[in-house]
Amino acid sequence: MTDSPSVLHVISGIDVGGAENHLLMLLDGLSSRGFDVTVAYLKGDGELASDFREAGCSVERIGIRSDFDPLGFGKLVTEIVRNDYDLVHTHLFHGDIYGATAATVAGVPAIISSKHNDPPYWQEQPYKLIHDLSLSRTDRVLPISEHVRDYLLETSRISPNQVQTVRYGISPTEFDGVSERDVQSVRRDFVDDNTPLVGTVARLTEQKNLETLLRAFEQVRDRVPDAHLAIVGRGEEEDRLKRLAETHDIEDDVTFSGFRTDIPELMHAFDVFALPSLWEGFGVVFLEAMAAQTPVVASEVSAIPEVVADGETGLLCPPMDEAKFADAISTLLETPEMAESMGKAGRERLDREFAVDRMIEEVATIYQDTLSSKSQ
Incomplete structure (x- = not known):
């Protein structure tokens, strides 16, 4: 050797x-x-x-x-x-x-x-x-x-x-270097001022189960009427998901941004990161949200509970239960103190274990x- x-x-x-x-x-x-x-x-x-x-x-x-x-x-x-x-x-x-x-x-x-x-x-x-x-x-x-x-x-x-x-x-260095000016610039791509912003970053595939997220967001809008959903990514499900948003009359409350590379800025811009995957071998994207101190709502399946500590760094739900996803997202939007606490705990968990x-x-x-x- x-x-x-x-x-x-x-x-x-x-x-x-x-x-x-x-x-x-x-x-x-x-x-x-x-x-x-x-x-x-x-x-x-x-x-x-x-x-x-x-x-x-x-x-x-x-x-x-x-x-x-x-x-x-x-x-x-x-x-x-x-x-x-x-x-x-x-x-x-x-x-x-x-x-x-x-x-x-x-x-x-x-x-x-x-x-x-x-x-x-x-x-x-x-x-x-x-x-x-x-x-x-x-x-x-x-x-x-x-x-x-x-x-x-x-x-x-x-x-x-x-x-x-x-x-x-992951290394959180690039997440630590994000300025407030950059965060606000990214937020303006989706919302105005202090509008609550829920976001996800994923391939638009069956595995990521974004249909459940859209159905859940229809219920989120009932509790938090000014909330907006950002879906960042591309994939074969994009056209179907856009049609689904129209069917549920939330197309004006959802932005499909396509592929983006400014992940640190996006994660800081989101008030809540949500992804109802059907399975994940790990889920690096959850670590990216944690690096930005953004609370996570995710599925309680596969390896996700090894990454996201339920009730500590985020909230986990059954992957097909749109009502529970809606409640978890709405709760974090309605209680910013909880969201902030979970975001900080997520970053501490990242630094300690990942x-x-x-x-x-x-x-x-x-x-x-x-x-x-x-x-x-």
Whole structure:
């Protein structure tokens, strides 16, 4: 093993998203700690490619054209052989399958996989068989939450000894640098003056369950008539959600802003952050709200209770219960003292339990331990 281990991260894509942003923070930290880091992405537009390069990483686009692409697989094997990596670390379903198999063919000494979610298809054929095969080639598996760890052990044959939870972490620095002037500028994109602003940042997909949020907001408006809802993000559900807002006669009280990059300013601008996800492997977006001291209303499912402390840093509700979501949001808007207290508690919880340096050090130690064991 070299003094500066070379690590290839293989991920399905590096367009903007939770797992992708997490990887960017991780690789930035690993690069600064002396690891020679490359990221290979299999598909997508590579929206974050320049960010990865700025973080000190090499970036390789593989460009698979289908779920099973022999040419793309061959390109990945060639990339691994040519650079003689010490370790391959895989992410997301296609990254796991292509990465673990290509690393095995190329004779890489160590293979690690991060598990970012708890997808139902892990239990469905042929995905279960393919997933199990990729796990059989993997030395260590790093779920991002205890919920994902439990789900992994329930749905696969992997040994618990191979599994170590490494929870996400973020740096709050960019959230601390937000000025009041910037916050007010962002608020004016949605509301005037002191109008209560509820916000969410999410991909507009079935998983995020934004239909429930819209239905809940119709009831919020009955209790807090001047409240406004900001939905930040893009996705295949956008047109349907806009039609739903019109059906419930709240289209004037809801702004669909599309994709935005000013997340720290947005999180400070929201009075309440709300997201009724059907499942989450972790939910980095909740940490972002906590970094801005914004109280959270979220679903009591999957890993979310590991992140959001119910009654302390936010309020958790059954994911499909629009009445309870409406009550939770309205309560926080109507009692700003509670909202402020929960926001402060959220930031304290973030600083205490979800620091990015902790995450990076844990992964770096796992790399060194795994490579050391392979060299014995």
